[in-house]
Amino acid sequence: MRNMNIKSIQQWLSRAGELVNEFYNAPYRSAIARAKRDEDDLFMMLVFSEMMGVPNPASYYTLELQPLMLERFHDWHQRMGMEHSPLDHFRCC
Amino acid sequence: MNAIFVMLLGLAAMFLGYVFYSKFVAEKIYKLDPNFKTPAHEFEDGVDFVPTNKYVLWGHHFTSVAGAAPIIGPAIAVIWGWVPAFLWVIFGTIFFAGVHDAGAIWASNRNKAKSMGSLTGDVVSKRAQTLFMIVIFLVLLMVNAVFATAISGLLVKFPSSVIPVWGAIFVALIIGQIIFRKWMGLGTVSILGVVALYLLIWAGPSAPLSLPETMGGLTDNASWVLILFGYAAIASLLPVWMLLQPRDYINGLQLFIGLILLYAAVLLLGPDMTAPAFNTNLPENTPSMLPLLFVTIACGAISGFHGLVASGTTSKQLDKETDLRFVGYFGAIGEGSLSLATIIAACAGFATLADWEAVYSSFGQGGVAAFVEGGANIISQGVGLDNEIAETLLTVMAVLFAGTTMDTGLRLQRYIFQEWGNIYNISWMQKALPATLLAVISCVALAFGAGSDGSGGLAIWPLFGTTNQLLAGLTLMVITVMLVRLGRPMYVTLLPLIFLLIMTVFALFIQLKGFYMEENWFLFGLDIVVLIAAVWIALEATSALSNLKKEQKS
Numbered sequence: 026m027r028n029m030n031i032k033s034i035q036q037w038l039s040r041a042g043e044l045v046n047e048f049y050n051a052p053y054r055s056a057i058a059r060a061k062r063d064e065d066d067l068f069m070m071l072v073f074s075e076m077m078g079v080p081n082p083a084s085y086y087t088l089e090l091q092p093l094m095l096e097r098f099h100d101w102h103q104r105m106g107m108e109h110s111p112l113d114h115f116r117c118c
Numbered sequence: 119m120n121a122i123f124v125m126l127l128g129l130a131a132m133f134l135g136y137v138f139y140s141k142f143v144a145e146k147i148y149k150l151d152p153n154f155k156t157p158a159h160e161f162e163d164g165v166d167f168v169p170t171n172k173y174v175l176w177g178h179h180f181t182s183v184a185g186a187a188p189i190i191g192p193a194i195a196v197i198w199g200w201v202p203a204f205l206w207v208i209f210g211t212i213f214f215a216g217v218h219d220a221g222a223i224w225a226s227n228r229n230k231a232k233s234m235g236s237l238t239g240d241v242v243s244k245r246a247q248t249l250f251m252i253v254i255f256l257v258l259l260m261v262n263a264v265f266a267t268a269i270s271g272l273l274v275k276f277p278s279s280v281i282p283v284w285g286a287i288f289v290a291l292i293i294g295q296i297i298f299r300k301w302m303g304l305g306t307v308s309i310l311g312v313v314a315l316y317l318l319i320w321a322g323p324s325a326p327l328s329l330p331e332t333m334g335g336l337t338d339n340a341s342w343v344l345i346l347f348g349y350a351a352i353a354s355l356l357p358v359w360m361l362l363q364p365r366d367y368i369n370g371l372q373l374f375i376g377l378i379l380l381y382a383a384v385l386l387l388g389p390d391m392t393a394p395a396f397n398t399n400l401p402e403n404t405p406s407m408l409p410l411l412f413v414t415i416a417c418g419a420i421s422g423f424h425g426l427v428a429s430g431t432t433s434k435q436l437d438k439e440t441d442l443r444f445v446g447y448f449g450a451i452g453e454g455s456l457s458l459a460t461i462i463a464a465c466a467g468f469a470t471l472a473d474w475e476a477v478y479s480s481f482g483q484g485g486v487a488a489f490v491e492g493g494a495n496i497i498s499q500g501v502g503l504d505n506e507i508a509e510t511l512l513t514v515m516a517v518l519f520a521g522t523t524m525d526t527g528l529r530l531q532r533y534i535f536q537e538w539g540n541i542y543n544i545s546w547m548q549k550a551l552p553a554t555l556l557a558v559i560s561c562v563a564l565a566f567g568a569g570s571d572g573s574g575g576l577a578i579w580p581l582f583g584t585t586n587q588l589l590a591g592l593t594l595m596v597i598t599v600m601l602v603r604l605g606r607p608m609y610v611t612l613l614p615l616i617f618l619l620i621m622t623v624f625a626l627f628i629q630l631k632g633f634y635m636e637e638n639w640f641l642f643g644l645d646i647v648v649l650i651a652a653v654w655i656a657l658e659a660t661s662a663l664s665n666l667k668k669e670q671k672s
Contacts, residue, residue, distance in 0.1 A: 046304050047174040048370070049297070051435065052182065053363045058165040060357065 066101060069094055076112050091115065119395070121466040121496075122388045124200075125381065128208050128458045132451045135212030140447040143217055144440070147601065147610050148224045154439040157231035167231070167434050172441040179432045179445050180452040181370035183219075183424045186486070186520035187261075187417035187586075188453050190268055192460045193489040194579060195414040197478045198407040199396040200465040206411055207461065210419025211454030214614045218590055220446030221597040221611060222425040226433035227442065228600070234429040234593055241596050246658045253589050253651055255534055256644075257423065260582040262350070262527045262557075263565040265520040267576060268486055270342035272513050275487050277326035278506060279513035282318040286518060287349075289314045290365035298359050311368055312375075319514055323506040343565050346524065351558050354529040355550060362525065369518050373456075376515045380459045380493055383500030384466070393465035393474045404481040405580075405632065409624040413583035418457030420614070422589020424450070429593075460489050463512075467492020482576045486516050531557035567640040578641060580629055584622045585648050588655060591618045595659045602666050619656050626652060 070077075072087040072094055081087060099117050102110055110117035144150045158169040170178075195203045222234060229237055235254065239247030273280055293311045296302050302310075329338040336344070353361050417423065428446060436442055464484065468474040468491075477491065478484040494508035503511075532553045539547030546552050564578070594615040601608045626649045633642040 042303070042305055044171065044174055045308065047171060048177050049304055049363070049367050051168075051170055051174055051178050052366060052431070053358050054168060055166045055431070055434075056358045062165070 065097065069097060069101060073098075073112060073115065076114050119391050120388055121384050121391055121462050124204065124391060124466075125384055125458065125462055128204065129455060131208050132211055132454050132458075135216065136447055136451055139212055140216055140220065140443050143220065143447075143610060144443040147606055148221065149606070150224070150440045150443065152438055152440045154227075156227055156436045156439055158434060158436050161230070169437040170435040172437060172444055175432060175435055175437075175441065176445045176449060176452075177370065178435075179427060179449045181366065181373055182427045182431070183417075183421070183449060184373060184453045184456055184519075185417070185523040186265060186268060186516050187421065187423075187523075188457045189460045189489055189516055189519070190264075190486045190576070190579065191415040191583060192418055192457045193464045194482060194485045194576065195411055196393060196461055196464050196488075197397060197400070197404060197481060197484065198411060199394045200391055200461055201395040202407055202411055203415060203461050204458070206415055206419050207454055207457045210415070211450055211457075214420035214590075214618075215418075215424070215450035215454065216447035217610055217614065218420055218594060218597075219424045219428055219450045220442055222428035222593050223433050223436065223442040223446045224439075225593075225597050225600055226429035227436055227439060231433045232429070234425045234596065237429065237596050238592060241599050242658065242662050246592070246595075246655075246662075249651060249654055249658065250589075250592050251534075253422075253585060253592065254426070255531070256585050256648065256651070257582070257589055258527045258531045258534075259560060259564055260578060260585060261423075262347075262524050262531070262561040264576065264578055264582050265524050265527075266343045266346045266350075266561070266565050267339075267578075269346055269517050269520050269524075270339045271576075272486060272490070272517055273342050274328065274338050276490065276509055276513045277328040278323040278510045279517065280322075280327040281325050282315070282322040282510060282514045283517045283521075285318040286315055286368065286514065287361070287365065289318070290361055290368055293368070294360050294364040297364065308367075308371065311364075312371055315368060315372070315514075316511075319510050320507055322510040322514075323504070340566070343562070346521075347528075347558050347562055347565075350521070350525040350528045351554050353525040354532060355554060362522075365518070366522060369522055372515055372518060376512070377456060377459060379497060379501070379511075380463060383497045384459075384462055385500075387496055387500035389466040389496055389499075391462075391466045392468050392471055393478075394471065399475070401478065401480045405628055409621040410580060410628065412618075412621040413580050413587055413625045415457065416583035416586040416590075418453055418460075420587065420590050420618070421453075422586050422591070422593060424453075425590065425593035459493075463493035463496060464488045465492070467495040469495075482579065485576055485579075490516065528554065528557050528561070531561075564644075577638070580625065581641065581645060581648065584625055584629075584652075587618050587622045588648070588652055591615055591622070591652075591655055591659075594618070595655065595662065598659075599662050599666065602663065602670075615659065619652065619659075623649070623652050623656070 072090050074081045075084045075087070095117070098110070098115070102117060156169070158167050161167040162169065192203050192207060225237060226232055226234065229240065232240070235247060235250045238250045273283065289311055293307055296307050297304060329341050331338050333341050432445060436445070468477065477488045490509055490512045493512045494505055497503050497508040498505040532550065535553040535556050536548050539545070539553065547556070594611045598608050598611045598615060601611065626645055630642065630645045630649065633645055
């Protein structure tokens with residue numbers, strides 16, 4: 026019985042914690058996600074810099090990252106209003 | 119009359135409004151459908167469109183719409199006696215604000231969560247959208263000028279609040295860092311933050327701080343206005359997580375604590391309403407109650423600003439359509455209850471009628487300072503808090519609310535300038551810093567033009583209220599047109615719209631005469647601009663509705 030009580034209190038507390046977190050984050054979620062997205066876009070541009078004719082000393086490593094960027098790349102070119110990939114050597118959809 | 123009775127009567131009326139009237143509006147007029155796929159689900163992207171728990175969404179919506187305005191307005195308007203202000207707040211909340219706020223969420227929700235501005239363009243006409251933008255710009259301009267004036271007045275009158283007010287900003291900065299870097303959980307930080315803030319408030323009276331009365335030819339009020347705009351400009355340029363987010367959060371907690379404290383103190387003390395029910399001994403130059411009451415109390419009875427919040431962020435996070443009854447309508451009730459608390463504080467917080475009349479010596483006097491003094495008297499006698507600490511507490515509450523609105527307003531104004539820079543290809547105006555400077559300059563010009571150096575008081579307040587009501591009128595027009603298109607009864611939104619338009623135009627003419635007599639040409643010109651907007655809205659609404667009638671006949 027006592028165990029049950031402690032458990033339910035713990036559950037209640039963690040639920041309250043979730044709600045408070047939501048209350049803190051909900052108003053600014055979009056502004057912060059937008060800022061993060063801008064930074065991610067910049068990172069992606071760095072990864073693809075070689076293809077755009079910008080010399081990149083780390084191209085050996087960024088090449089490995091390209092497949093991982095596939096989904097984000099798709100989001101990005103759609104968001105920028107381009108139906109297909111703008112890069113010649115990197116196809117997408 | 120005893121304040122407990124007033125308080126219970128008001129709260130009960132608003133609650134009944136929620137139980138019955140909002141149910142009627144939600145089921146019969148807006149016909150909310152629990153199975154409608156809301157934009158939050160349809161376009162869910164984790165950025166703007168996120169389905170959110172309805173209590174969280176309510177908390178967010180309520181704290182975004184409730185600021186200093188529902189305190190300042192009623193605190194000025196009780197000069198005509200407490201009964202008119204009380205009735206307008208209660209009936210305004212039930213029949214105007216709740217319907218307007220919930221309606222704005224509904225309209226946006228049914229139109230891919232578009233903002234009220236672009237909805238006006240889609241639903242009414244492109245002309246009306248231009249008008250909407252102009253009115254928004256005017257509201258933002260005035261809100262910053264008005265709040266800077268109100269805050270500077272408070273900081274001069276209550277020097278004990280200076281250290282807690284600015285200290286609160288540092289507390290928020292620290293909290294922002296702690297949460298952003300995940301050093302501690304939010305629960306712990308909240309408690310620490312609130313404790314730190316209250317320690318500052320407790321320490322405030324022992325370290326009062328005031329500026330020299332004149333500094334470089336400026337009065338202390340004027341210096342505070344400049345300092346405030348300097349602060350707001352910097353704050354509006356910082357990343358949101360650094361200052362805005364933690365400060366909004368602390369303000370939200372403050373709002374709940376303050377409301378509970380005030381209502382509890384009223385219950386414990388049970389003071390009498392010392393202010394007259396209807397003031398027959400009005401100070402000279404007080405404008406007539408009809409129509410000025412209806413523009414002096416904007417937020418707290420109906421406010422167009424809510425429509426911007428409702429259609430801007432709230433509608434994008436609505437989990438189920440039926441939630442909007444609680445979020446929108448009950449959000450309005452939350453704000454109404456803040457105004458009700460203000461009325462009680464400003465009318466029951468003074469020992470005698472003579473004390474009260476000394477505070478309300480002329481129109482625009484009293485105001486938020488009366489709320490602070492009266493509220494502090496009630497709290498100190500009701501819960502036994504030291505009077506000076508209670509004064510500091512309420513001042514800090516009001517100042518922080520107004521401050522948040524100021525830098526959000528400045529940020530929005532900056533966006534508008536940047537957009538103009540885009541449209542007209544002015545490259546320097548597209549940058550954040552110059553655009554912010556333009557916004558600050560226009561607001562400071564208005565603040566000083568309206569007599570913020572301490573001479574004019576809040577002369578511009580009713581004009582701000584009028585513009586805010588016009589914005590509400592535009593939103594009501596959009597909802598009405600949508601209802602007519604759907605073949606549903608329109609009187610629920612049309613009657614408030616007509617009432618608002620009549621009162622605002624009437625009030626604008628009276629103020630026009632007042633500014634002319636005072637030879638205040640700056641405000642006179644501004645009044646004419648607002649008047650043109652008001653007449654334009656009336657014409658726009660008439661033509662939209664008559665076109666619809668024709669369409670339906672043919």
